[in-house]
Amino acid sequence: MTSTYRRDDAITSALAANKLDLRAVLSVVLGATAPLTVAAGVVATAFAVTGLVNLPAGFIVVGLVLALFSVGYVAMAQRIGYSGAFYSYIAQGLNKALGVGGAWVALLSYNLLQVGLYGAAGTAANPLAKQYLGLDLPWWVFALIAWAIVGTLGILNIKISGRVLLVLLAAEMLIILIYSGSFLAHPAGSGAALQAFSPAALFEKGGGALLAIAVLGFVGFESAVVYTEETRNPHRTIKTATFASIAVVGALYALSSWALIVTTGPDNIVKAAQEQGPGLLFGTAGEQLGATWADIGSVLFVTSLLAAMISFHQTTARYTFVLGRERVFPVQLGTTRADGVPRLASLLQTLVGLIVIVTYAVAGWDPLVQLFFYGGTSGGFGVLFLIFWTSIAVWAYFARNPHDENAWRSRVAPLLSIVAVAVVLVLVLVNFATLLGVSETSPLRWGVPLAFLTVAVLGTLYGIWLRFARPDVYAVIGLGPAATSHGVVRSSTANHAAHRWEG
Amino acid sequence: MSRIADDVFLMLLDERSGEPLAARRIAGLTVAAGMLAELVVSSCLTITPDGGVELLDAGWPPQDEIEAEVYKLIHESNAHPLRTWVDYLALESWDRVGRRLAHDDVVQVVARRRLMSKRIAYVPKESSAVLAPVVRISLRLTGEVPGEELTLLDLTSIGLIAVAGLLDQVWWDEGLHGRARAALPEWLSQLPPDHPITQLFAVTESAVAEAVLTSTT
Numbered sequence: 001m002t003s004t005y006r007r008d009d010a011i012t013s014a015l016a017a018n019k020l021d022l023r024a025v026l027s028v029v030l031g032a033t034a035p036l037t038v039a040a041g042v043v044a045t046a047f048a049v050t051g052l053v054n055l056p057a058g059f060i061v062v063g064l065v066l067a068l069f070s071v072g073y074v075a076m077a078q079r080i081g082y083s084g085a086f087y088s089y090i091a092q093g094l095n096k097a098l099g100v101g102g103a104w105v106a107l108l109s110y111n112l113l114q115v116g117l118y119g120a121a122g123t124a125a126n127p128l129a130k131q132y133l134g135l136d137l138p139w140w141v142f143a144l145i146a147w148a149i150v151g152t153l154g155i156l157n158i159k160i161s162g163r164v165l166l167v168l169l170a171a172e173m174l175i176i177l178i179y180s181g182s183f184l185a186h187p188a189g190s191g192a193a194l195q196a197f198s199p200a201a202l203f204e205k206g207g208g209a210l211l212a213i214a215v216l217g218f219v220g221f222e223s224a225v226v227y228t229e230e231t232r233n234p235h236r237t238i239k240t241a242t243f244a245s246i247a248v249v250g251a252l253y254a255l256s257s258w259a260l261i262v263t264t265g266p267d268n269i270v271k272a273a274q275e276q277g278p279g280l281l282f283g284t285a286g287e288q289l290g291a292t293w294a295d296i297g298s299v300l301f302v303t304s305l306l307a308a309m310i311s312f313h314q315t316t317a318r319y320t321f322v323l324g325r326e327r328v329f330p331v332q333l334g335t336t337r338a339d340g341v342p343r344l345a346s347l348l349q350t351l352v353g354l355i356v357i358v359t360y361a362v363a364g365w366d367p368l369v370q371l372f373f374y375g376g377t378s379g380g381f382g383v384l385f386l387i388f389w390t391s392i393a394v395w396a397y398f399a400r401n402p403h404d405e406n407a408w409r410s411r412v413a414p415l416l417s418i419v420a421v422a423v424v425l426v427l428v429l430v431n432f433a434t435l436l437g438v439s440e441t442s443p444l445r446w447g448v449p450l451a452f453l454t455v456a457v458l459g460t461l462y463g464i465w466l467r468f469a470r471p472d473v474y475a476v477i478g479l480g481p482a483a484t485s486h487g488v489v490r491s492s493t494a495n496h497a498a499h500r501w502e503g
Numbered sequence: 504m505s506r507i508a509d510d511v512f513l514m515l516l517d518e519r520s521g522e523p524l525a526a527r528r529i530a531g532l533t534v535a536a537g538m539l540a541e542l543v544v545s546s547c548l549t550i551t552p553d554g555g556v557e558l559l560d561a562g563w564p565p566q567d568e569i570e571a572e573v574y575k576l577i578h579e580s581n582a583h584p585l586r587t588w589v590d591y592l593a594l595e596s597w598d599r600v601g602r603r604l605a606h607d608d609v610v611q612v613v614a615r616r617r618l619m620s621k622r623i624a625y626v627p628k629e630s631s632a633v634l635a636p637v638v639r640i641s642l643r644l645t646g647e648v649p650g651e652e653l654t655l656l657d658l659t660s661i662g663l664i665a666v667a668g669l670l671d672q673v674w675w676d677e678g679l680h681g682r683a684r685a686a687l688p689e690w691l692s693q694l695p696p697d698h699p700i701t702q703l704f705a706v707t708e709s710a711v712a713e714a715v716l717t718s719t720t
Contacts, residue, residue: 011580011591018594084716230717318716325712338525338672340715481712484666484705 019232025224025241031165032220032315033249034308036172036301039256040281041120045373046213047273049437053193053266054201056258058210059217061199063250065420066218067243069387072394072414074239075405077225079397082480084226085319086386091478093393097463099478102389103323104459105452109382110319111349113219114312115356116375118143119367121305124278128298140361147357150309151350154317155343165307172304175297176252179281180259182288188265196261197254208427209435215387215424216380217253221245222387223315260284277368313349320345326483327473328466369437377435378448381428385452388425391417506567507544508537510636510660512600512625513609514673518633521613521624523597524672528714533667534600535592536707539585540659541570543699548577550699554584554706569603585706593710601625636660637673641683644690658690659700665691666708 046055077083080092087106091099122139129135129142187193201207224241231237263284264272273280278301286294321342324334337343360371395418398410428435433445467474476483515523515530523530539556542548547562547570558578565571573592583591601623604610609632610625627633640661643653664673665687674680694701 011576011583011587014594015587015591227717229713314718321715322712336668336715338529338669340526340529340711340718342715481709481716484708 036304058214062214093397100463101460112379119371183259183263206434208431521626531593535596
């Protein structure tokens with residue numbers, strides 16, 4: 001008995017020693033959220049485009065909704081084999097054909113989020129290059145440089161060290177806190193501007209647009225469950241990492257956006273954001289703290305953008321890889337190089353980025369609003385759409401498989417989540433024109449939501465076709481790494497000379 | 504006589520550097536699966552339909568030191584699923600099999616100093632040692648040499664390489680390699696779905712995919 005205990009202790013310990021702890025998972029999840037990209041880029045552009053100031057309320061409300069969603073989400077993650085993607089929940093909770101629809105929506109969303117960042121990178125790098133290198137080049141030159149860096153790092157599997165990411169993340173969060181402290185210590189004449197936290201304003205005309213922007217800030221929280229098998233104590237670690245990341249992100253963005261309103265004044269913030277864009281944060285910090293602090297923030301903004309671009313590139317490439325392994329996409333996309341890089345999936349995402357940058361450059365479209373903001377908010381809308389379907393899938397899964405899960409996690413929270421996310425989704429849809437800063441008659445107003453709906457329907461139809469035309473592929477949809485080739489390669493020759501290998 | 508883990512190791516060995524051609528973890532998982540496959544082929548172990556591992560008396564005692572070590576480890580432990588064993592053995596499989604091949608005088612152990620660490624490499628004493636399993640298996644897959652029949656050991660070795668996505672490291676030209684690659688799916692399809700080796704293939708493929716997805720390669 002003693003020797004058996006010691007042996008199992010040794011096996012469990014040895015495996016645990018190579019697994020991730022809470023700090024490692026949290027740094028990966030938070031690193032992907034790129035705080036300064038949101039605090040400087042998204043927030044200012046949101047004020048400028050929507051003309052609304054209740055973004056702090058939006059971050060808090062969305063944070064609470066996502067926390068409610070995560071109760072059932074994390075509980076289901078610990079029950080199903082592959083929990084690394086929303087579509088696998090939809091496939092296993094609802095229906096595999098709907099899961100394919102979800103996968104297509106996810107790929108569109110994450111690609112939009114990734115390529116949108118090239119617009120911000122190009123816009124942010126231009127003034128820095130002018131100031132420090134004396135170079136005045138078009139935004140797309142810097143965007144292409146960023147694209148080349150991301151593509152090269154992706155294909156060569158050069159990972160930015162976890163420690164470097166953690167240091168950058170800590171620096172970004174620290175700079176946001178320092179700026180916010182200074183802003184709150186230098187209020188404009190209008191006082192504490194607490195109306196910015198009013199959730200009631202989110203239900204007024206245009207208010208729902210802020211919810212989609214807020215969702216954008218949280219994208220990445222869902223990735224903690226990818227590491228379920230790689231953590232030492234998955235039940236506790238994944239749950240803590242998910243909720244902690246929502247809390248940290250929500251608090252940080254609510255604070256920083258509110259502090260910016262306080263120091264600029266709620267009556268001036270929109271105009272200031274329209275005039276200065278992401279530079280509003282750094283310009284205001286420079287006036288209050290000195291140029292050095294502004295420069296530090298500007299440099300960290302660029303590294304933040306790079307980190308976010310790399311993170312979304314990897315997410316998209318790995319999504320494509322899984323779908324290739326499941327044969328939902330061409331099987332070649334599900335292959336890797338010997339170093340474990342999903343090469344073709346990575347190249348495909350890189351190609352998408354190039355096409356978008358070139359298109360915007362040739363068409364002369366605005367990189368900050370029409371690429372960064374539109375791409376980011378549309379991608380955020382897509383993720384919200386996915387979260388809605390996933391919340392239904394979670395409820396349906398536990399309705400069929402209650403296991404020994406308590407009522408709060410398996411029934412109450414998922415049901416409340418469906419309602420809460422539906423409310424947010426409806427508010428966003430009603431105010432989509434405000435979100436994009438276009439008129440109600442603009443083709444984009446319904447064009448973007450309909451595009452996602454179309455993609456979801458087409459994906460679902462493809463999934464239905466797979467069910468009848470390729471049942472072996474259909475059978476493994478949503479299984480992720482557990483979808484193995486032997487069940488798919490094996491076909492009519494399955495029983496041929498099978499006796500040869502018996503015994 | 505060749506052994507599965509040895510074949511897998513040699514097929515994944517860079518003969519110049521003595522390092523694995525694949526990412527360390529992927530190579531480790533594949534070789535670990537090879538170690539377990541040796542026990543299956545020698546009737547020391549089988550894999551249950553629910554993915555568990557069951558020791559058999561028929562093959563006892565195992566002929567090889569590593570096989571005996573793994574057998575004893577499994578025997579003295581509580582039941583773990585096959586996947587746990589693959590993960591656990593993968594922690595040191597590359598070095599264990601490397602040392603076995605060094606003992607057999609196939610490779611030599613070379614310690615290389617890096618900036619902050621030391622790395623052990625296994626440099627083949629003759630380059631033909633690395634090529635031998637590839638050539639043997641390729642010829643048997645294509646049936647080009649009369650009297651040379653593909654064995655379960657051969658199929659398992661190349662099957663593990665295939666499910667780990669590493670065939671490009673082993674077969675790179677259009678001649679014999681191309682013909683062998685074309686012949687492989689037919690041979691693999693002949694393994695019954697409930698054969699222990701088929702289950703080992705599935706678990707290995709899944710483990711490698713998960714390593715890719717979590718960037719822990």
